[in-house]
Amino acid sequence: MLEISLDHEDSLSPPRQIYRQIRLAIMAGGLCDGDALPSVAELARHLDVAEGAVGAAYGWMSAEGFVELHQGGPRIRVGVRETRPPGRPAAPIELWADLPKPPARPGAAPEYDFRTGIPDRHLFPTETWRHLLAEQLAAMPSQSLVYEDPRGNADLRTEIAAHLRRVRDVRATAADVLVTNGSQQAVHLAARVLLRPGDRVAVENPGYPPPRQMFASLGAEPVGVRVDAEGVVVAEIPDDCRLVYVTPSHQFPLGTPMSLRRKLDLLAWARRRGAVIVEDDYDSELTFTDRPLEPLRAMAADHVLYVGSFSKVLLPMLRLGHMVAPAALRPALAKAKYLTDVGTPSVEQAALARFLAGGGFADHLRTVHGEYGARREVLIDVLARDFGDVLTLVPAEAGLHVTVRAERDMWPLVLAARRAGIWLYSLGDFTDPPNSAHGLLFGYGAVPVDAIEPGLRKLREIHDRKGRK
């Protein structure tokens, strides 16, 4: 007799349990083509269930054609099959093994959090956002709750265009804007429409790792190009690059803005080569100077794909960003957005559109600008006063972090600091090869203004203790 038993605790009904166990027996090789099954009456008696339950299971199996209910009694009909085919494991393509895991996050909130790229969660207008979401959830047209334009909510695109004109001097209309799930997705879409495997891509060295890794994950070859006091050294960009990824307003990680001369060189280079400059303007709504930090996109539209983000001024985990692309790329980018994730969630887009349109975003930007400006000032003052002998500030005029250069490898200090509850990054984390420049990055997005001086004092103590050892 076939080994079938019923488990009365199982959420599966008796007919389903019978079906499942016969299926398992076939897969394990215990039942083969032509094998006899017990009759409905026999199996029902054996399992102590109604004949109807066995009949239902046999009926399904017969309908699927793997049990034949003929006169001599039911028989398995699955064709002759290898019971255990030689297995070859499924594996990803090789390049993924070379790419690092997503970065580690602190388990709990660090006592002093000087990491870059992290805004203050407590500055986020939670109550306003809750209200906007509720309003849009109730009021949205049915259609956009079902499937949205892959390029984004029309109102939001209009508002982003107006915002960019106002704040970044970028001339754009709604048609120019594509809404993305944050800036990394914008850069990814650009890479998807521009790059073939084997293509070379210029990235800044030192530079922001995720785009570089993403280019490599597409089989392209990122080439690190040196950054000097005027920005990326255009003369050293390989001529065959189809894409150059840069952060001109607030170079990541150094902070240096790109000089006008360098910008003109870069634009001329891109025109000559038919290349695209991906300009990541990731945190330049926060400027701390009167001097214009004009985006490349404000100077030339045809070869610059401008990428912006609401991660720094609002919150990263809203995952809301955008791009303004050269017209020739837009149809392909809309297709790429549709084919990679269909579109960005609707309600959140509509809420952000209202926040921008109603002036709430501009007010919020003023608030965070004031707060981060105050932190920045304290940070720069304390660094000059207490670390002036070992660290040199890199001049910068925007963003959420400052960078200092050092004579020695800072990685041991960073590690010791982390153990003591101070999280910050080393400049060497962002160079190629790793650790080929020395310095530290001090983010002021996550650290309250009052914690800056105590945090730096503690860091100095750790530094001095290490020096004595």
Add this chain to the structure above:
Amino acid sequence: MLEISLDHEDSLSPPRQIYRQIRLAIMAGGLCDGDALPSVAELARHLDVAEGAVGAAYGWMSAEGFVELHQGGPRIRVGVRETRPPGRPAAPIELWADLPKPPARPGAAPEYDFRTGIPDRHLFPTETWRHLLAEQLAAMPSQSLVYEDPRGNADLRTEIAAHLRRVRDVRATAADVLVTNGSQQAVHLAARVLLRPGDRVAVENPGYPPPRQMFASLGAEPVGVRVDAEGVVVAEIPDDCRLVYVTPSHQFPLGTPMSLRRKLDLLAWARRRGAVIVEDDYDSELTFTDRPLEPLRAMAADHVLYVGSFSKVLLPMLRLGHMVAPAALRPALAKAKYLTDVGTPSVEQAALARFLAGGGFADHLRTVHGEYGARREVLIDVLARDFGDVLTLVPAEAGLHVTVRAERDMWPLVLAARRAGIWLYSLGDFTDPPNSAHGLLFGYGAVPVDAIEPGLRKLREIHDRKGRK
């Protein structure tokens, strides 16, 4: 005298306007290396502004190194440059031109909406969702509002695993689950991790277009494999495919569930070839039979990447889906998720986790199951009664649409119906080559139960009118 004028309506300050106009003159070739600029006093007099304004602009330009403030008066220093380098336009790689634009949506809500894949927006528990979002927005730990685990919110992954065990008999734990922005992103990530350009990918023919197009957009070669009454014809899958994309529980578009025999063949094939089966279980939480529609993933874990979605039971524009991948692929998939968009928005994930954990989702599933089941019954009855002479129902037991086969090309009827306010798809939209099978798809997600009979009556009238012409 250099042509500079101030616009008092402009939001830019006078120094910024001066800076911008000199920059524009350099870019246009009107100012070249070595050209003299007016002195601060001269330009201030000419523009009728304070000398400080001109001084500030010249100061910025001097700091950037493109104006030299020497004794003989200020001079441009930009190096010798081509004023108008020969332009080569930026262009996407060729394959994008061959891919279709994202599908057109009706401008307004159609009078009778029989499109597939569209759930009823009015069944969405708006009030509950609003409450869940508000609750999570206020209560979420700071950390996950800043950067979330790229694999998804831990609570949500736990709840999805429990849900899959309960509803789809898929044995999974939180570690097995990766949260995605809908199912298309899940399939995209699978492709990114498994495919090289030139690789062949098996897709069902007829089949769901977006994954097929997405594979092509990565430079892979999708191969349509025939679907018969038992599902995809495994014997016709090319041996060199590394990935097979299938919809076994409710084949899209036909609806036919894959037979057990065919499932066993497909699993054996994948093991032999080291290939991965991407199983899109897009709407199979809605089953209308007692018969088990076991996912492939419930039968074998090592070669099946299971993809699920909340688009059909909740709303597409939440963009929430998930995958349960073979263990060997998980590290690469987490990297791919991080590098393509960092992560799925946090608050919405936490809200969905609560909805699942609190039993609200199970209740909601029962509600929509009842409603859609009623619509399905009416639809099938009316089709049999009023279209039995021209259309033949394809047997199916799950999902949000039914498919009928026809003897003749249905595209003219679909077009005429659309003009009359009835939206539905033709089976020929999903075949390769297009229109190589005839039939219609009737979605019942968007059409109220009372509108089904009038909608079909109107469709029959259009059909008969066309027949007479």
